[in-house]
Amino acid sequence: MLEMQSINKIFTTDLIETHALRDFNLEVEEGEFITVTGPSGSGKTTFLNIAGLLEPFSSGRYSLDGQDVSQMSDNDRSRLRNQKIGFIFQSFNLIPDLDLFDNVDVPLRYRGFPAKERRRRIMQALERVGLAARANHLPAQLSGGQQQRVAIARALAGEPKFLLADEPTGNLDSLMARQVMELLEGINREGTTIVMVTHDPELALRSQRNIQIIDGQVSDFSSAPAAVEPLV
Amino acid sequence: MLSYYIKLGLKRLGETPVLTLLILMAMALGIAVSVTMLALHHAMAYNPAEEKSGRLFAVQLAAYGNDMETWGEEDGLPIQVTHRDAMNLRESTIPLRQTPMFRMALTLESHRQDMPPSADFVVRVADRDFFEMFGVNFVYGGPWDKTIDLDTARVAVINQSVNEYAFGGGNNVGKILLMNETEYRVVGITEDSNPLPRYYDLTSGAYPITPDSVFIPYSLAPQLESFPNGNISGWAAEPVNEFADLLQTEFVWQVYWVELPDAQAVAAYRDYLAGYVDQQQQLGRFQNGQARGHIRDVQQWLTYNRVIKDDNRVMVGLSFMFLLVCLVNTVGLLLARFLRRMNETGVRRALGASKLQIFQQYITEVSLLGLLGGGAGLLLSMVGLWGIRSLYTQYATIAYLDATMVAAAVAISLASSLIAGTYPAYRVCAAQPSLFLKAQ
Ligand SMILES: Nc1ncnc2c1ncn2[C@@H]1O[C@H](COP(=O)(O)OP(=O)(O)OP(=O)(O)O)[C@@H](O)[C@H]1O
């Protein structure tokens, strides 16, 4: 599903060069649910952004679902992102002045579905996360957990093969975090590959595989979840 | 997708009314000022002679006394000629067509009941060639016979308005029109036309309100008893008690036009004028050192009479500079507006929008602003033109927006919004989306 070989990512600012990923190698099989842990600033988000084609990388090879993405145009990368990838963020990132319906609509618009198909998918996705009755509410009218579920609905509506979540439970209390986690597990059972960054050791233990990123590299210790004692 | 962008754009315009209003005001003001100046310039620079402009020439003669330094315009040429010279010039066979002309105010009487006599119609006295030279279109009948230019007859050509006033419309060729209690037989009825600027006779203002409505033969001039109501000027103190005297003096009060179809005719006519001046000098007239003849085509005539001024072009240029200043302001405001929504842009990029799609979304929003700003600007420029009409009476008939100017205004506002919006939209779509998706 995802294959990264010797990926390097260097951020150059006026003052310093940051080697956010160095010789980063990772393979993710289709249908896996992987959690990513690691200290703050170790490169987890950077990895996720590169995996999600949101950010270019400095060197290395990356192929997603069998396609080499390094030479792709912005258009092609955007289309791939639109069709195969779903994003979930720690801060939800809903568009505040659009209601839930229109928020979930966003990726479907770029997909070019006709209105009827969009409506069907939006309502289905909102039902899935239990918020269909609130389709016309604004994000600010919802609790954090509900907002994150809308974000999940938005990620699901396009039926992506690959879901990338960056600390999706980071802003939620444990009850809501568990609810979100169960939702993601259900999605994974239906075949969607999930990569989730988390600081929560309990959640990391629940996944099939945990990898640890330390200083921009996949740490040697990462493997089976039971063996991992993530740093918080 | 466009409808989606429009929907989003309209929503956003309504959500930030203050910022939207500021941007709209900046755009509307710039557009209003430039469209107002452009409309004025467009109307003033208009040459109604169009394709005949290069064939029609106004004739000037420096025909004044020895003791005078200079007289007339700056170049020592008056823009009118004397009746005597007009009568002489008429004898030349070089021009394809030619006509002297002046205007009068006569009192018309109507055949309709309850219609009071009217002196509101302008009467133009000219030769038959006038109609062909200045593109007057006939509805009924036609110009008077060529022989009337020599032998004279009391005939008249009237326009539709006079036809309506005097007869209540319809074909009234052959009927009698009463002017100053004198009978004229109607030979032709023309469309109403009011070419502005009134290039063929600028002596009573370039933009008169009243069109020429009645035309009578120039050969009637000796029989007319009332004075013309155009400009009369003279360099010698000659006594004039009645109209007949005026015909014999050195007062200038007529405009003379010739139609010269090609360069050969132009050269021949120049020679002819030089010869005429020599001849008049030998007869004891034209004693000034500057004595000479001169011809100018319509475009030159309009410039020479300062109907088309360089100032106007400068004003238009300045107004577009002002528009530019407004646009620079708009760029700043748009940038502020767009950058505030960078998080949304990052989300859209993450969910699959390409850079181009983001650019299109923002450009659509800017175009909506441009159209609204252009509409407001158009309204403002109407107010501006109304102001110009009421402040400067000389522009009262032309300070209007015609269809071309409305189209120009729409084009200017769309172009302005694209100019102002491209950079902010580019900045937004080129930004690295992941930067704006960080945890807040
Ligand atoms: N746009 C950027 N420009 C410069 N440096 C950056 C940029 N983004 C990330 N970095 C740097 O790259 C390194 C990795 O950052 P990253 O956000 O991937 O860490 P992280 O593991 O997600 O941390 P956290 O757990 O706090 O979210 C950090 O040192 C960070 O300062």
Ligand SMILES: [Mg+2]
């Ligand atoms: Mg992070």
